[in-house]
Amino acid sequence: MATKYIVNNVSGQTITGDITINGNLVVTGTSTSNDVGVYRALLTQTGSITGTALSDFNYGLIIGETYTIDTYVAGDDFSNIANVVSGNTNETGCEFIATGETPINYSNGSTLISNGGLIVDVLEDTLGFETYWVQTPFGGSGYYVMISEYTEMGLSNIFSRTKTDAKTQVTLPYGQFSYVNLQVSPISFMGKDNIMNLNVFDVDFRESIDDALYYTPVEIKLNKDLSPIIVNGTIESSYPINNLSMGFYCDGNNITTIYTDVDNIGNVTELIEALNNTLDFNILGTYSDDGNGGILLTMTTDTKNYFCQDGTLTFEIFND
Amino acid sequence: MIKYIKRISDNKFLQSVTTDTWVDNVNDAFQMTYRECEDVKTELLNTYSPEQIKDVVDFKKSKPISEEEKQELLNLLKK
Numbered sequence: 001m002a003t004k005y006i007v008n009n010v011s012g013q014t015i016t017g018d019i020t021i022n023g024n025l026v027v028t029g030t031s032t033s034n035d036v037g038v039y040r041a042l043l044t045q046t047g048s049i050t051g052t053a054l055s056d057f058n059y060g061l062i063i064g065e066t067y068t069i070d071t072y073v074a075g076d077d078f079s080n081i082a083n084v085v086s087g088n089t090n091e092t093g094c095e096f097i098a099t100g101e102t103p104i105n106y107s108n109g110s111t112l113i114s115n116g117g118l119i120v121d122v123l124e125d126t127l128g129f130e131t132y133w134v135q136t137p138f139g140g141s142g143y144y145v146m147i148s149e150y151t152e153m154g155l156s157n158i159f160s161r162t163k164t165d166a167k168t169q170v171t172l173p174y175g176q177f178s179y180v181n182l183q184v185s186p187i188s189f190m191g192k193d194n195i196m197n198l199n200v201f202d203v204d205f206r207e208s209i210d211d212a213l214y215y216t217p218v219e220i221k222l223n224k225d226l227s228p229i230i231v232n233g234t235i236e237s238s239y240p241i242n243n244l245s246m247g248f249y250c251d252g253n254n255i256t257t258i259y260t261d262v263d264n265i266g267n268v269t270e271l272i273e274a275l276n277n278t279l280d281f282n283i284l285g286t287y288s289d290d291g292n293g294g295i296l297l298t299m300t301t302d303t304k305n306y307f308c309q310d311g312t313l314t315f316e317i318f319n320d
Numbered sequence: 321m322i323k324y325i326k327r328i329s330d331n332k333f334l335q336s337v338t339t340d341t342w343v344d345n346v347n348d349a350f351q352m353t354y355r356e357c358e359d360v361k362t363e364l365l366n367t368y369s370p371e372q373i374k375d376v377v378d379f380k381k382s383k384p385i386s387e388e389e390k391q392e393l394l395n396l397l398k399k
Contacts (some may be wrong), residue, residue, distance in 0.1 A: 137396045138354050138396060140375050141378035152394065189321055190321075190385070195397075198381055208377075
């Protein structure tokens with residue numbers, strides 16, 4: 001076996017081949033894998049809590065939570081953990097976001113009221129695309145959906161059921177709750193496997209309930225396929241192109257259309273430049289000239305599957 | 321995604337808004353799209369207070385929806 005050397009303090013080094021480590025490995029930065037995207041977060045959504053001492057808040061304010069000082073009592077001091085949104089620190093009516101758990105002094109009985117909305121503390125995120133959580137966007141209760149930027153485009157298979165390993169567990173929530181069951185999984189919402197859903201189910205009352213998340217861990221592991229795929233596109237309008245738009249087709253069926261207000265594209269060189277520099281387009285991959293009057297889009301297999309899992313993906317560029 | 325409407329007082333589900341029929345078994349209840357549910361809720365609020373009814377979301381089932389409703393739902397998701 002050939003000897004491999006790593007030069008200290010030189011970045012960008014690559015070892016092609018296997019490494020065997022017979023001892024421990026300590027990583028002081030982040031460790032990423034091209035094959036698996038990982039998302040870990042703690043979700044808290046307690047509903048509004050009112051208290052006059054730290055013990056009323058489970059001995060710690062919730063970092064990221066918004067609190068209002070309903071009645072301030074002299075001597076209490078929240079200044080070390082308060083990012084003030086409105087009013088003045090240590091005064092009645094002050095609204096602040098907690099940046100820490102323990103105020104300098106909270107022994108005099110000031111009344112704090114928490115907002116109680118959803119707080120997401122992301123511990124790790126290597127999924128490779130933007131995501132965010134929304135509480136009960138369609139009404140009802142007891143569910144939280146994780147949206148990706150591709151979901152917003154109406155695409156599918158972002159959290160493919162065959163590649164997604166999602167886990168959560170019940171934490172001891174603040175307050176009095178019945179037995180709660182948590183489920184987190186990809187669900188199909190107007191498209192296959194395009195959002196993640198965290199469902200909170202009250203086993204005793206047999207219904208979904210709000211306000212029962214307290215630093216609830218959610219871990220999502222997503223097997224990735226980043227191998228490049230080249231997709232062929234045609235230009236359906238003559239130059240100059242205004243309101244640059246792009247329609248995507250899976251086996252000839254329209255999947256989605258992206259509209260922009262990019263104007264004055266005079267030739268194929270300017271078109272390639274516009275496609276590669278416009279966020280709505282370059283999120284999908286890299287564009288190039290096919291030399292025959294068409295456009296090539298090099299995208300990952302995963303991204304291609306968001307549009308068209310088992311068929312042929314094509315696109316058309318046009319002047320809207 | 322489909323939605324049901326539940327009556328809080330007796331835990332019954334809406335089957336027909338025109339005849340004001342409520343049933344025990346959710347499988348017999350009126351399965352609505354988001355837009356249908358919003359319209360039915362508006363009608364029910366002529367009879368019931370908001371505290372007397374609640375909507376239930378079921379992600380396991382779905383009904384065909386229009387492009388307009390699809391866009392409406394996507395807009396609800398956006399921050």
